[in-house]
Amino acid sequence: MPLKVAVLVGSLRANSLNRKAAELLVRTGPKVLGLEVVEIGDLPLYNEDLEENAPREWQEFRERIKASDAILFVTPEYNRSVPAALKNAVDVGSRPYGANVWNGKPGGVISVSPGAIGGFGANHHLRQMFVSTCWSCSNLKPIWAAQANFLIKVAGWQMRGPANFSLVSSRLMPSG
Template sequence: MTTYKIAVCVGSLRQASLNRKTANALVALAPQSLQFEWMDIGQLPLYNEDFDESPPKEWVMFRDRLRACDGLLFVTPEYNRSISGALKNALDVGSRPYGENSWDGKPAAVVSVSPSAIGAFGANHHLRQTLAYLNVPTMAQPEAYIGQANELFGENGDLVKDTTKKFLQDFMEAFARWVETING
């Protein structure tokens, strides 16, 4: 069995965020063919083209880790109907300098998470729009908008709803097939 390394990018920086809890659940429910590399996007200095000639070490390490991965899993909150500034910065850092896009061609999946009923629908589609430009083939189905996420986790951070657990497991199995197909 081939194993694929997946970069996990969580758009919320809080350690106890619903997005991080969801990402942990996704990783725990994933098939064994996927192994995960957690990407720390909070430590990335803001992208500034002036630094392309001599980039900060955090950018270099981030880009190198991205290039070593076979796929991408994004878990995003919705901030003002879009993605977080930290996630947008990570997308910019990874896509530059021009012509050296570290995201290029890597299969991805997007999960959006919110305590609201619509499950961060706007952020999900905003992120998909950016990924299309970055030439990231993003899994179309199943879509994952995790609404009312504040009701899904127990005090220890574990999922408490079996229907959500089943959905996320099915999602990760579909993602594993997607990664295999694209990396074919």
């Protein structure tokens, strides 16, 4: 049975390089990974005051993450950090205190950018969040896809360079 991997795309744009890379992974990734995009664009902003009667979107999101074996983030960099929608998803999943849905799940980060450093700031910032949300991130190695507009061919959307499937698989598969 494939490892069930929730894929969270940081960009909400329909034609973003990150969404296209995530869709490519879902469509043509290795059979050992059951990759499925979990949408984050409709999550209401996290507000602890709403926890007593949590929004349906939060509840459904938390259940989907709980049901996953691993998490893969595919994100652009906005102002040397992650997009607001992705930060909100991390917050929704890590609350309320004691009910963190990320806890113990292996995770991976791919940052896709047309820039020269491949979204390094977003990748690094998201990995910092891993530490405070108790994710299983020992041995986590990031993947940067710099100048992704040149790495991803429009015809067939073939991934080349550092963002390849064996690398993605190795980051998500449990060790041992």
